Amino acid sequence: MSRHVVATVDEIAPGTCKIITVKGREIGIFHVNDEFFALINRCPHQGAQLCRGALLSRLESPTPGEYRLTRQGEMLRCPWHCWEFDIRTGQSWCDPDSVQARTYAVEVEPGAELAKGPFEAETVPVAVEQNYIVITV
Numbered sequence: 001m002s003r004h005v006v007a008t009v010d011e012i013a014p015g016t017c018k019i020i021t022v023k024g025r026e027i028g029i030f031h032v033n034d035e036f037f038a039l040i041n042r043c044p045h046q047g048a049q050l051c052r053g054a055l056l057s058r059l060e061s062p063t064p065g066e067y068r069l070t071r072q073g074e075m076l077r078c079p080w081h082c083w084e085f086d087i088r089t090g091q092s093w094c095d096p097d098s099v100q101a102r103t104y105a106v107e108v109e110p111g112a113e114l115a116k117g118p119f120e121a122e123t124v125p126v127a128v129e130q131n132y133i134v135i136t137v
Contacts, residue, residue: 001136009108009131012036015073017051022137027104029133030055030087032073037087038104038135039076044092048080050101056084076101105136 006020012031019028019041026041028051043050054077057069075093076085083094085101092099108131 003134003136005114005132005134007133009036009133012133015055017055019051022135025137026051027135027137029106029135030076032087036106036108036133038106039085039087039090040102040104042101043078043080043083043085044099044101045078045081045083045094048078050076050078050085053077053079055087107134107136108132109134 002023004022006022006027006029007018012018012029014031014034017028017030019026021027026049027038028041030037030039030051032055039051041049041051055073056075056077057073058071058075059067060070061067074087076087077083078085083092083099085092088103090101090103092101111130111132114132114134
């Protein structure tokens with residue numbers, strides 16, 4: 001597996017997604033509830049651009065006529081057939097036993113950590129002031 005710097009934290013506003021391409025795969029990076037998640041941009045049901053779908057809350061109903069919304073913004077609805085997927089795990093809520101969207105590990109690392117190394121060359125002053133989003137593919 002290889003690691004790829006794909007964006008700065010500031011590039012993905014809360015509640016939104018940035019679609020990037022890594023090794024020929026389109027991957028959606030989501031910023032939800034101060035966390036970052038990555039899913040393949042392909043619905044396992046019939047191949048739609050999954051990451052173009054809406055982020056929703058999970059609807060729970062303990063008894064008929066009662067419901068509550070939980071996990072705000074953590075469910076991704078496919079734009080073609082409205083299948084819903086958990087952005088944390090990729091699990092389908094329409095067919096949880098056999099359908100799952102591919103997820104990727106996401107980390108937020110300081111730019112200074114990414115630039116470390118035993119480099120020997122002519123140097124120029126550089127300041128790394130932002131945090132970057134790194135996914136493992």
